[in-house]
Structure formats: C-alpha cells, structure tokens
Amino acid sequence: MAYKYCTATNWGKDFFTHEERRQFYLSGHGGDVWVVGDNLYGDQWIGKVSGAIKSKSEAQAIVTADIEAAQAVYDALSAEEQALKSRPAIYNLP
C-alpha cells in the first residue's frame, strides 16, 4: 500500500468521518503527522484538512522528535509514576 504524509491539526468533529475511514487508510502520529492512503479519497481528505504534504523522512523526523520529547518527560517521572506507564518508544512510520 502506498502512503502520503502530511501534517494537519485535528480540529475534532468531522476532521475525519466514518465514511472517510472506510475509503482510505489513515493513522495519526505525534507532531500532527498523518499517514494517508494514497488514493483519490486520501488526496481529497488532505485537501479538506489543508494538510501540509511531507516526505516520509520529513514526517518521520517530526514523529521521532515528538517521541524523544515524550521520552524526556517519562525519564523525569518518579519510579512510582514510571511503573504505571511504559516509556515511549521510537518507531518507524509505515
């Protein structure tokens, strides 16, 4: 499956609809990065949300920076607080 990458701020209601979820792949990531299925409907959605197109490497860099910031927050927690959640892990976008 081919993807496109963009940044867009989730404004809430109707940012994406049930129908759109059935029409194309969509996953949201840190830094307002969205991975969008590369089809007609995905293109239309990027237009709807005024998404700023990114290359995969650009999108990955944004997500990685976001996770690194979250890791710093986690590392600053007490041991008791850390026991209640997992340390955010850096991952690769599809």
Next chain:
Amino acid sequence: MSVYKEIKGFKVQTLATDTAASAAAGGAWASAANMNTTAYFRGGAGTQAAGLVWGGTLQPNPFTADTEEYNGTSWSEQNNLPQALSFICGSGTQTAAVSYGGQNPGSTIANVYEYNGTSWSSNPANYPATNSSMAAAGTATASIISGGPPAQTIVNTFDGTNFTEVAELNTGRRGHASTGTTTAAMVVAGETPKTVNTEIWNGSAWTEVNNYPIATQDLGAWGTSTDAIAGAGYSTANTGLSAFWDGTSWTEVAEMATARNGVNRGGMGSDSTAGIFAGGDSGVKTNVTEEWSAPANFTKENLGQVYYNSTANAFKVTGYAYPTGTWASNTAMPTATTERYGTGNSSSDNLIGSPPGAAMEWNGTSWSNGGTVNTNGQSGGAWGGIASAIKYGLAPGTTAARTEEYNGTAWTEVNDLNQSRYQIQSGSQGSSITTGLAVGGRYPSPTIFNLSEQWDGTNWTEVSDLNRGPSTAMGGGGTSGTSTIVFGGIDPSSPESVNTEIWDGTAWTEVNNLNTGRQSGMGFGTAGGAGFCGGDSPSTPYETKTEFYNGTSWTEVGDLANGRYHNKGGGSANAALTAGGYLASPSGGQSTENLIWTVDQSNLTIAVS
C-alpha cells in the same frame, strides 16, 4: 426481442457499503469534538450522546480536577473534582457517576467521589484500600471494581453506600478495561505483565474466556459482558487496535486513527453500536476524541456473494483472501514427531502420528489420544480426521503396504496396497475414508515408483501413472479419489521438483509449477485451492515458504516462522494445521510445534475488463 442480460447476464445486488460479518465489523471511527482539556487517564462514564470525563494527567505531567460533559457534539466545562486526580476509574452515567481511588499529586488515595450531573461530592465510604489504575463497570449504585497495580486480583462491588469484596480475578492486573454489571461483567487485558487474558463474571465467579487480540495495558472499553468494544492501549507501542466482544470471542474491527493509551477509564457507550474514546497519550497527552459507530442495518457477509458497491464503484465478491493467510502457533503436541503421518479436514479436526505409534487427535483446542496403530513406521500417507481416517504405507519393510482405518477410537487393518511403498504424497483428501488416492513413493529405497492406486473403501486399484515419472515425497491435497492434486517431491527432473499434476478420476494433467521446488513438505486443500508449506528446497532443507495454488497458478503466501521438513498435517485451503517436522532452529530438532493456517473472509474486488 431478446434482451442481452437475460441471455448472458445475471442480476447483481447493489450495496452502498460492503457486506460485513456483523454490525461491528461494518463499524468505523470518526473524529469527534476535541476535549477542552488535554489529558490522559481520565475517569469516564455515560454514553456517546451523554458522556462525562474527569481528572487525568495533563502535559507534561501535572494532575487535573477538570470535569467535562459531552453531548454528542461538543464538550463543555463542568464543576471540578474536589481534588486533582489521575489513574482513576469510573462508572455510571453523565448524571450519576462515581470516581474510585486514583492518585493525587502526593499519594494514592481511596476516596470515592460522586457526580450528580452538576457537581461532585465525597461519598462517606472509601474504597477498601488506597488503589489506582483499577477498572470499573456498572451504575452509580451497582458497580464492580477490579484490579490495581502491579497486578491485583481483588474485586469489590459498590451499591452506592458500601463496598463488598467478591471473588477475585483469576489473573491479577492493572490498566485493564471492564464492562457490564455487578451480575454479568467482563475484564480484559491490562498488566503486569501485559496480558491478552479476558475473564467474565456471572455474579459469583470469574471464568477465563477467549483472549483479546493483543497483550496490552491502559486500554478502554464500553458495553456489556456480551456486547462490547475495547480499544487503544499500549502493547509494544501505542495501539489504535479495537475489537468487538460478542460474549464468546474478540474480533478485530476498524482501527482508530490515533494510536494511544490511557483513554477514558470507564466506558462511554452502552453496546457495540456506539461509543467514544476521549483523550489519552499518543506520545504526548492528547485531547482528541474518536467516535465509534456501527450500522444499525447491514448486509450480512455470505461466502461467494457477488455485489456491486456503488460507493466504491466496484464489483466485489466475498471470498477468502488467501494472500493474507497466516500461520500462528497453538498448543504444542504432547510428543515430538517427524516423518510419521498426518491429516485433517480443517485446523480443528486433525490426526497426527507419533513415533511410539499412538495417534494424536487435535480438536482445535487440545490434544488427546487417537488410538495406537497396529503397524508403526515412518513416512506414511493419510486422509480423514478425528472421526474417521485412513493411513497407509509406513516404512520399513514389507509392512509398507499395510492400510488401516480409524473409527474415532481404534485402528483396524484393512486391505493392503498392491505395492509396498512409503513417502507417498503428504496431505489430506477429504473426510470420506471410502475414496482416496495414494501417489508415488519408494520401496525399498532408492527404488521410486510412478504409481497411483485408488481406494474404493475396500480395495486399492492401480490407475494411470503420473506424467512426470517416478516420484516420491510429494505434497498433496484433494477431495476424493477422483479429485486430487500432487506437487513437488523427488522426480526425474529434480530432487526438489516444481512439478504439479491434477487427477480428475481418469488421468493426470500437468499444470503450472511451484515457484520453489521442494520435497517432504506438507500439502493441504484441494485441486481448486491448495497449499504447500515447508519442505526441503534447493536453498535450504528447512524451507519456510508457503505457496498457494488457486486452481491456475502458485503464489507465495504467509511463511512459516521456523523452517522445517517432514512436517505433517492437513486441512482446507483456508484452515489447516501443520505439526512437527525437523526444524531449522534448533537445527534438525524434532518438533512438537503445532501451527495453524488461517485465511479470513474478505470482500474482494473483481477485475472487470
């Protein structure tokens, strides 16, 4: 005047959406209004049209007393909790909710707070111990609260005034989710360690039931003990996976757009048709809300149904998506085995031979004794299943001609093959033991036969030879002695042959070759849809590849995780078992592994030229 479609065509149903196995399978997530406060691990109660969240952890880490109501469209600020709290859980409705325990900035507490639709007040009763990260379900006057860190089994019910300790969970946990009532509840997943475990409560005891699709902590859920949606959480990373619980098993449904953990702790939804998950932590805290909606009316998925999806502008058929098939490990056999015999009608009806001579029955859940064969040996052929089966051709010696029938309890000798041989094709041939085919084989080694014998329920009769010449150690499949397929093996062309031939009851016909030649793998399925897994190939004696034959050609599909040869088993093209064999890791080790092949139904687009 003739109408063309009456001569050549047929009517196809037009549907706006794809068919679905259930209403939940046709459901999807949509974005809903963002909460005013960005937080995770908030308490939750109510429904999609009338939800409530409170407390939680802000970014980066302070706790909050903030409370918000959701009216199905937007969030509105309400009176705050008496103190800032996180790692809480809740139950009830938007106008009658309860918050249990949690952490304030300095400690874990046992306080219980009640919301009446306007403001919070302290309930005189405290939770029986200071606790956090629990899960609750039910109403403000009939709740069930369970677990706590690191993996507590304790469960209490609450009637609005008093807590009563009830039977403990079988598996302790924190960060789990719970749905239902004080007389019929369900708990799912959580940690420590992360678990897939699901338990249901009948008012007096917890019973372990079928597992959640992934081991995860800090997920959310809403619904009842027989109709629920769970989702989000943290497994090896944040997940957006969501699943439908029908009271018996979990089915993965549409994935949330934003993978995150720590969504509202207390369901906002009544059943699998509608609900919401609010907030969470997707790496950073988030205020996003996703709204689940499953269609009240849907068209039930039927295998083989052809329809036109007017939204997608595509003709579709409901079928098995073979390229997406996968092998998954299941309960190991009691005895390691290789080179014996194996068969099966599915992935829950299989019979595997063991070195001591006892057959092992697999019913989809567990292994049991399948009787002891009268003549033990190696590399036999078999078909049938646990109710009735037939096996033949086990090395060594003249006993290789012996044929035995299994009646579900015991093995009985019947008439021998005309020619003693072993390494006859490996693979099942349907459930009827009165019809089948034994193809190829060797005896004594290195003599290899170009020989097919057909079983009529009483006797073996020699029929036409293969086109390829003398062959042994092939994989095979079929439905009867008049419809069989063989592939791979050792033949004059190669010790790891790619040849494939189909028997139609009269003659063998060569069809398209395997992509990867191999011998001593396991076949399953039929001439119209067959699989071949493992085996000894030119590149490795421990092949991982599985190939699928669609009636025309072979395609590589899901690999075995651990390569092997002389694995045995069988089943249909969409549900099969392979067991044992010599393994790649540890090299040459004899295996007790039991792997299940599963292909899901899917709505496949038909190419229209």
